[in-house]
Amino acid sequence: MAHALSMIVNGREVNAHVEARTLLVDFLRDHLGLTGTHVGCDTSQCGACVVQINGLSVKACTVLAMQADGADVTTIEGLAEGETLHPMQQAFQDHHGLQCGFCTPGMVMSALDIVRRHPDPSEAQIRDGLKGNFCRCTGYGSIVEAVQAGAKAMR
Amino acid sequence: MGRFGAGQPIRRVEDRRFLTGQGTYTDDRSLPNQAHMVVVRSVYAHARIEAIALEAARAMPGVIDIFTCADLDADGIGDVPTIFLPQNRDGSRMTAPRRRPLAQGVVRHVGEAVAIVIAETQAQARDAAELVQVDYDPLPAVAEAMDALEAGAPAVHDSHPDNLIVDWEMGDEAAVAEAFQSAARIVSLDLINNRVAPIAMEPRAALGQWDEAEDRFTLYTGSQGSHSLRTWLCRHVFGIPEEKMRVVAGDVGGGFGMRIFLFPEHALVLYAARKLGRPVKWVGDRSEAFLTDTHGRDHHSHARLALDEDGHFLALKVETVANLGAYVSQMGAFIPTLGGSGMLSGVYRTPHLHVHVRCALTNTAPVDAYRGAGRPEAAYLIERLVDAAARETGLAPDEIRRRNFIAPEQMPFTTSGGKTYDSGDFARLMDQAMARADWSGFPARREQSAKNGRLRGIGLAYYIEACGGGGPETARIMLSPEGDATVLIGTQSTGQGHETAYAQMVADGLSLPLSRIKVHQGDTDVVATGSGTGGSRSIPVGGAALAQAIEAVQAKAKRLAAHLLQAPEEDLSFADGRFTLPGSERSITLDELARASRDPDHLPEGMTPCLDATESFKPAAGTYPNGCHICEVEVDPETGETSILRYTIVDDFGVVLNPLLLQGQVHGGTVQGIGQALWEMAAYDPESGQLLAGSFMDYAVPRADFLPRIDSATDESIPCRTHPLGVKGAGEAGTIGAAPAVINAVVDALSPLGIRHVDMPATPHRVWKAIQQQRAGRFGT
Numbered sequence: 001m002a003h004a005l006s007m008i009v010n011g012r013e014v015n016a017h018v019e020a021r022t023l024l025v026d027f028l029r030d031h032l033g034l035t036g037t038h039v040g041c042d043t044s045q046c047g048a049c050v051v052q053i054n055g056l057s058v059k060a061c062t063v064l065a066m067q068a069d070g071a072d073v074t075t076i077e078g079l080a081e082g083e084t085l086h087p088m089q090q091a092f093q094d095h096h097g098l099q100c101g102f103c104t105p106g107m108v109m110s111a112l113d114i115v116r117r118h119p120d121p122s123e124a125q126i127r128d129g130l131k132g133n134f135c136r137c138t139g140y141g142s143i144v145e146a147v148q149a150g151a152k153a154m155r
Numbered sequence: 156m157g158r159f160g161a162g163q164p165i166r167r168v169e170d171r172r173f174l175t176g177q178g179t180y181t182d183d184r185s186l187p188n189q190a191h192m193v194v195v196r197s198v199y200a201h202a203r204i205e206a207i208a209l210e211a212a213r214a215m216p217g218v219i220d221i222f223t224c225a226d227l228d229a230d231g232i233g234d235v236p237t238i239f240l241p242q243n244r245d246g247s248r249m250t251a252p253r254r255r256p257l258a259q260g261v262v263r264h265v266g267e268a269v270a271i272v273i274a275e276t277q278a279q280a281r282d283a284a285e286l287v288q289v290d291y292d293p294l295p296a297v298a299e300a301m302d303a304l305e306a307g308a309p310a311v312h313d314s315h316p317d318n319l320i321v322d323w324e325m326g327d328e329a330a331v332a333e334a335f336q337s338a339a340r341i342v343s344l345d346l347i348n349n350r351v352a353p354i355a356m357e358p359r360a361a362l363g364q365w366d367e368a369e370d371r372f373t374l375y376t377g378s379q380g381s382h383s384l385r386t387w388l389c390r391h392v393f394g395i396p397e398e399k400m401r402v403v404a405g406d407v408g409g410g411f412g413m414r415i416f417l418f419p420e421h422a423l424v425l426y427a428a429r430k431l432g433r434p435v436k437w438v439g440d441r442s443e444a445f446l447t448d449t450h451g452r453d454h455h456s457h458a459r460l461a462l463d464e465d466g467h468f469l470a471l472k473v474e475t476v477a478n479l480g481a482y483v484s485q486m487g488a489f490i491p492t493l494g495g496s497g498m499l500s501g502v503y504r505t506p507h508l509h510v511h512v513r514c515a516l517t518n519t520a521p522v523d524a525y526r527g528a529g530r531p532e533a534a535y536l537i538e539r540l541v542d543a544a545a546r547e548t549g550l551a552p553d554e555i556r557r558r559n560f561i562a563p564e565q566m567p568f569t570t571s572g573g574k575t576y577d578s579g580d581f582a583r584l585m586d587q588a589m590a591r592a593d594w595s596g597f598p599a600r601r602e603q604s605a606k607n608g609r610l611r612g613i614g615l616a617y618y619i620e621a622c623g624g625g626g627p628e629t630a631r632i633m634l635s636p637e638g639d640a641t642v643l644i645g646t647q648s649t650g651q652g653h654e655t656a657y658a659q660m661v662a663d664g665l666s667l668p669l670s671r672i673k674v675h676q677g678d679t680d681v682v683a684t685g686s687g688t689g690g691s692r693s694i695p696v697g698g699a700a701l702a703q704a705i706e707a708v709q710a711k712a713k714r715l716a717a718h719l720l721q722a723p724e725e726d727l728s729f730a731d732g733r734f735t736l737p738g739s740e741r742s743i744t745l746d747e748l749a750r751a752s753r754d755p756d757h758l759p760e761g762m763t764p765c766l767d768a769t770e771s772f773k774p775a776a777g778t779y780p781n782g783c784h785i786c787e788v789e790v791d792p793e794t795g796e797t798s799i800l801r802y803t804i805v806d807d808f809g810v811v812l813n814p815l816l817l818q819g820q821v822h823g824g825t826v827q828g829i830g831q832a833l834w835e836m837a838a839y840d841p842e843s844g845q846l847l848a849g850s851f852m853d854y855a856v857p858r859a860d861f862l863p864r865i866d867s868a869t870d871e872s873i874p875c876r877t878h879p880l881g882v883k884g885a886g887e888a889g890t891i892g893a894a895p896a897v898i899n900a901v902v903d904a905l906s907p908l909g910i911r912h913v914d915m916p917a918t919p920h921r922v923w924k925a926i927q928q929q930r931a932g933r934f935g936t
C-alpha cells in the first residue's frame with residue numbers, strides 16, 4: 001500500500017506516494033533521481049548515504065522515507081550555490097580529500113555535522129566524527145585536512 | 156616546464172562532479188523499461204543441488220522470469236574464463252575447472268550464484284528470490300589451503316581430486332641447496348599472508364542492454380578496463396565478435412585489482428537482457444561483495460634464508476601454499492607464481508633463489524589480484540625474514556639491510572628473481588626515512604612508553620615493486636575545430652585521477668587550459684583499444700603513450716604552421732599556444748591551426764586532415780619504484796591493542812607528475828597495507844566454509860580514528876632509466892611497503908618478552924594471546 005509523503009528536499013517541496021518499507025535513501029535516489037547519496041553497505045556502517053534531516057546528519061539507509069515525512073532534507077546536491085561550491089566541498093577539492101568519490105557525499109555531509117558540533121575541530125575530533133564514514137582510497141589524512149580547512153572557511 | 160608540467164600539484168578536474176553528487180556510478184544510471192535482477196546464492200560452501208523449485212517465486216508480484224544454469228546450458232552460454240594458465244613444474248599446463256555463471260549441479264562456495272530472479276522492481280525481485288527453493292545435499296567442505304592439500308580432504312572439483320591445481324617452481328634448486336650447505340647461519344620463518352576483501356566502496360553492479368535491431372549488447376559496469384571485459388565476454392561467454400558488444404565503465408567507485416575481472420553477474424545481466432528484450436540491472440549489496448568479490452592474498456609460506464658469517468645473504472628458499480578459492484579467477488594463478496615470486500629477492504643481492512608454489516582449490520570465494528598482486532606477499536616475506544635475520548645475527552635491522560642492498564653502482568642489476576632493476580639508491584632512501592622518523596631517538600621513546608606500562612616498537616621495511624607490465628597502451632589526441640583537445644585512452648581511473656593527470660600532460664604540451672581538455676576512458680565505442688588499469692601501469696604505460704601522442708600533435712601542428720606561415724619549420728618557436736617566426740610579424744595559434752587543418756586546401760603535401768595523433772607504447776622493461784616505510788607502534792600488554800604512533804615513508808618513484816595525486820596513492824595504499832597488518836581478515840570457518848567476516852560488523856576496515864597522520868616524502872633524483880618519462884609508477888607501492896613495516900614494529904615491541912613472530916592481522920586478541928602464551932611458557936602455567 002502506498003503512503004502519501006511530503007517533504008522539503010534541498011529547499012523544494014516534494015510530494016510522492018511510497019511503500020511503507022521504502023528507505024529514505026531509495027526514495028532520494030530512485031524517486032527523486034538524487035543519486036549523489038550512495039549506498040555502500042547494508043549494515044548502516046559505511047556512511048556513504050549521510051544526509052541532513054532538519055539540520056542533523058542521518059544515515060539515509062537507516063531511515064524510512066515515511067519517517068522523514070514533513071521534514072527538511074538536505075543532500076549533497078543541495079550544498080553548492082549555483083557554480084560556487086560550498087566551502088566544505090571546495091576544501092575537499094583543495095586538499096585532495098577524495099579519490100573515487102563514492103564515499104565523498106557522505107564524508108562532506110558528516111564533515112558539516114562535525115563543524116556544527118565543533119566549529120574549530122581538532123584532528124582527534126574530526127577523526128572521531130568520521131568513524132562512521134568509510135573511505136578505502138585516501139587513508140583519511142587528506143580528508144582530515146579538508147575538514148579542518150573547510151571548518152576554517154566556514155567560520 | 157609550465158604551470159601544468161610534471162611536478163605540479165594540479166587540483167583534480169573530476170572532483171566537482173563527485174563533490175556535487177553528479178557522478179555516474181553504475182547504479183546511478185537507469186534505462187527506460189529496465190528490469191531488476193537479484194541473485195539467489197548458495198548458503199552452503201559445498202553441496203549438490205538436488206532440485207530448484209521456482210513455482211512459488213514465479214507467482215510473486217512483478218516477477219518477469221527466473222533463470223538457472225539449465226537455461227544457460229540450453230542457450231549455449233559459455234563459462235566465466237580462467238585466463239592465466241601457468242606451467243607446472245612437470246611441464247604440464249594448468250587445467251582450470253569449469254566455472255558456469257550459475258552453478259551447475261554443485262555449489263562450491265557460499266555465495267555462489269544459483270539462480271537469477273528478474274522482476275519489475277528490485278524489491279519485488281528480492282521478495283521472489285526468498286521463495287526460490289533450492290534443495291541442497293550438503294557435502295564436506297574445506298576452506299583452508301593447507302587443509303585442502305591434506306590426503307583425504309574433500310575434493311572441491313572431481314576433476315582435481317587432490318585439490319592441487321598448480322605445482323610451480325622457479326629458480327636454481329641445486330645452487331640454493333649448495334648455498335645452504337655452506338651457510339654459517341640459516342634463518343627460517345613460517346608466515347601467513349592473510350586473506351583480505353578488497354572493499355571497493357561502490358559495490359559491484361551491472362546494467363545490461365540488448366539492441367535487437369543491431370544484434371548488439373551494451374554493458375554498463377564499473378571496471379578497471381572495459382576492453383578486457385569485452386574480450387572475455389565475447390570470446391568466452393557469448394561467442395560473438397567484439398563489434399557486437401559495447402562496454403561502458405562510467406565512474407568507478409574503487410577497484411584495487413578486483414574490478415579488473417569478469418564476474419558471473421556481468422554475463423547474467425546481458426543474458427537476461429537479451430532473453431527478455433529489456434535492460435536488466437543488478438546492484439550487489441555489501442554482503443554479496445564480501446561473499447563474491449575476488450579476495451586477495453591467502454598464502455602460507457615457509458621461508459629460509461642462508462647467511463654467511465658476516466650477515467650476507469647467500470640464498471633464499473621459499474615454499475608457498477596459495478589458496479585460489481573454489482574456481483580459478485582470470486589471473487588467480489598468476490599472483491602467487493609469476494606475479495610475486497620474482498620479487499622475492501627484494502632489494503638484496505642474494506645470489507640464489509628457489510621458490511616452490513602449490514595452489515589449492517578450496518570452498519571459498521575465488522582469489523585474485525588485490526592491490527600489489529603478489530608483490531606485497533613477496534615484500535612481506537622477505538622484509539619479515541630480513542628482520543628475523545637481524546635479530547638472530549645481532550645486527551641492527553638497518554645494518555643487515557645495508558650489507559645486502561644492491562648498490563646504485565651495480566645498476567642495472569639482475570636479481571636472483573630474474574628482474575633487472577634499472578636504478579635505485581636504497582641505502583640513501585633508508586637513511587632519509589630513518590632521519591625523518593627520528594630512528595636514533597627511538598630508545599628514549601621506548602623507555603618513556605615502558606614507564607607508562609606500554610611496549611613500544613619500531614619497524615622498518617624496504618619494499619620494491621615491479622610496475623608497468625601488461626600489454627601496450629594506445630593514446631589518441633584529437634583537436635576540435637576550436638582547438639579543444641580530446642584524449643582517448645584505454646586505462647581506467649577507479650579514483651586515481653587520470654582525467655587530471657592526463658589532462659595535465661596535454662595542457663603542458665599544447666599550452667591549453669585544463670578546461671579545454673577532455674579525457675575519455677572506459678567506453679569501448681569511443682576508445683578503440685585498451686589494456687585497462689592494473690599493476691600501477693596507467694602513468695608508466697598510458698602516460699608514455701600519451702606523451703608520444705602529444706609530441707606527434709606538436710610535430711604535426713608545427714609542420715602545418717610552417718606551411719601556412721611559409722617559414723622553415725626549424726625556425727618556428729612555440730609558446731602560449733602560438734607558433735611564431737622570430738623577428739617577424741608572422742605567427743599562428745594552435746586554435747587557428749586546428750581550424751585550418753580541417754581544410755585539405757590548407758595542408759602540406761601528404762598531411763592527413765585534423766590535428767590529431769594516435770600513438771602506442773609497449774614497455775620494453777618493467778619499472779621498479781621502491782622505498783622505505785618506518786612504523787612506530789605502542790602495544791598495550793594488558794589488552795594486546797596496537798596503536799600506530801608514527802608512520803614515515805620515503806619513496807623513489809622516479810619523475811613525479813602530480814605530487815598531490817601521488818600522495819593520495821601512497822597514503823591510501825599504505826592504509827590498506829596497515830589494515831591488512833592489523834585488522835583485516837576475510838575469515839572462513841575452516842570446516843563449514845561459512846564466511847565469518849561477511850559484513851562491516853565483522854570485517855575491520857580501517858577507520859579515520861584508527862590511524863595517525865602519515866609523513867611521506869619522495870626522492871625525485873633517481874629517474875627510471877628504462878622509461879621515456881623517467882617515471883616508475885606508484886599505485887600499489889604503499890600497500891606493498893606497509894604490512895612488513897607494521898608487523899616488524901609489532902614484533903619489535905613484543906621482542907623484550909621473547910616473542911619473535913606474530914601473524915597478520917595482529918589484532919588485540921592475537922597479540923594478547925601471544926603475550927599470554929609467552930608468559931605462560933616462561934613462568935609455567
